[in-house]
Amino acid sequence: MDARIRPSRVEVDLEAVAANVRALRALAAPTPLWAVVKADGYGHGAVPVARAALGAGAAGLAVALVEEGQALRAAGIDARVLLLSEPPVAGARAVVEAAIEPTVYSAEVIAALAAVAADADRPQAVHLKVDTGMHRVGAAPEDVVALAAAVDRAPALRLASVWTHLAVADEPERELTAVQLRRFDEAVAAVEVAGIAVPERHAANSAGLIAHPAARLDLVRAGIAIYGIAPSPEVAGMVELRPALRLVSAVSHVKTVAAGEGVSYGLRWAPEEDTVVATVPIGYADGVRRRLGGLGAEVLVGGRRRRIAGTVTMDQILVDCGPGSAVARGDEVVLIGRQGDEEITAEDWAERLGTIGYEITCGLGPRLPRTHTGNG
Numbered sequence: 438m439d440a441r442i443r444p445s446r447v448e449v450d451l452e453a454v455a456a457n458v459r460a461l462r463a464l465a466a467p468t469p470l471w472a473v474v475k476a477d478g479y480g481h482g483a484v485p486v487a488r489a490a491l492g493a494g495a496a497g498l499a500v501a502l503v504e505e506g507q508a509l510r511a512a513g514i515d516a517r518v519l520l521l522s523e524p525p526v527a528g529a530r531a532v533v534e535a536a537i538e539p540t541v542y543s544a545e546v547i548a549a550l551a552a553v554a555a556d557a558d559r560p561q562a563v564h565l566k567v568d569t570g571m572h573r574v575g576a577a578p579e580d581v582v583a584l585a586a587a588v589d590r591a592p593a594l595r596l597a598s599v600w601t602h603l604a605v606a607d608e609p610e611r612e613l614t615a616v617q618l619r620r621f622d623e624a625v626a627a628v629e630v631a632g633i634a635v636p637e638r639h640a641a642n643s644a645g646l647i648a649h650p651a652a653r654l655d656l657v658r659a660g661i662a663i664y665g666i667a668p669s670p671e672v673a674g675m676v677e678l679r680p681a682l683r684l685v686s687a688v689s690h691v692k693t694v695a696a697g698e699g700v701s702y703g704l705r706w707a708p709e710e711d712t713v714v715a716t717v718p719i720g721y722a723d724g725v726r727r728r729l730g731g732l733g734a735e736v737l738v739g740g741r742r743r744r745i746a747g748t749v750t751m752d753q754i755l756v757d758c759g760p761g762s763a764v765a766r767g768d769e770v771v772l773i774g775r776q777g778d779e780e781i782t783a784e785d786w787a788e789r790l791g792t793i794g795y796e797i798t799c800g801l802g803p804r805l806p807r808t809h810t811g812n813g
């Protein structure tokens with residue numbers, strides 16, 4: 438999408454990413470920070486975000502898929518890359534070839550990686566994950582010593598870390614985080630008692646890093662916060678973050694709609710008095726969720742908040758700019774981000790939709806070009 442004809446786009450400020458990484462590193466210091474750039478950098482563009490984060494002192498990167506790690510390597514990024522879940526057995530060779538550091542929690546995948554890595558000239562780092570309470574992926578605590586021993590016995594493998602993931606770190610008042618950290622300490626201690634060194638231990642996502650100092654351990658895995666989005670309302674404001682993303686378009690058509698005339702599919706909205714309605718070429722195919730139309734969501738036009746009028750369609754939305762508005766074709770429309778003195782955040786959308794900021798930026802579609810400013 439290099440020839441940008443449609444004006445709708447995602448603008449990412451890499452200086453904001455760098456500033457967030459620096460702020461989070463200062464909070465975690467001396468613990469190093471690894472930047473999580475899965476899901477195309479939470480919709481922000483994984484490669485530019487990875488470069489900005491590394492430039493701001495991130496010690497490594499983390500991804501969810503082997504393919505995401507391969508994309509970082511294809512872009513020439515040679516930092517350490519942690520794969521956050523076990524790769525499929527069929528992905529073992531790709532992991533070794535791309536020098537990605539996979540998470541492991543099964544004997545089957547440890548054996549597959551050991552076999553593939555046997556031809557390599559240096560040991561393949563693996564990270565053993567223990568399930569301490571989230572019950573998504575990870576080894577049961579009672580299996581951790583046997584799996585660590587399997588890694589230890591494989592000459593081609595090197596145990597780089599033992600780690601876990603917190604289920605409720607974004608709800609700081611809940612007790613499970615402390616319970617998970619205690620179970621984790623016990624699992625690590627059992628590995629060490631078995632005579633196997635554990636070079637690094639880690640547990641914290643953004644909320645763990647921000648709200649639970651005891652979870653910082655030897656490194657933190659920060660995702661959402663490096664993008665300037667709070668993990669949850671409870672954790673918001675505990676560290677100053679700058680949203681990195683703006684979702685921007687421009688008015689494509691303007692008309693006056695008479696009082697009582699419905700607009701858009703279903704004619705679910707009609708003005709009480711004659712008003713100026715602008716059309717903006719962005720819709721649910723881009724991640725502007727259809728339900729926003731009925732939820733009173735606003736966009737910024739001419740530095741003012743204006744309601745989305747009627748149903749969000751696949752490719753276009755309508756905006757009530759008010760009676761007598763001078764809005765014109767080509768005027769900038771901001772759906773997420775700042776315009777003048779007003780700002781709409783991903784968290785605002787999330788609150789309206791009953792979801793989290795993560796889902797908003799990850800849901801911005803591939804049809805939107807990403808433009809990056811600031812060298813981070």
Ligand SMILES: *Cc1c(COP(=O)(O)O)cnc(C)c1O
Nearest residue numbers: 473521602642643658659660661
């Ligand atoms: C996504 C993810 C993270 C980052 O979480 P944030 O809340 O975005 O900071 C850390 N660890 C694991 C295992 C993850 O899946």
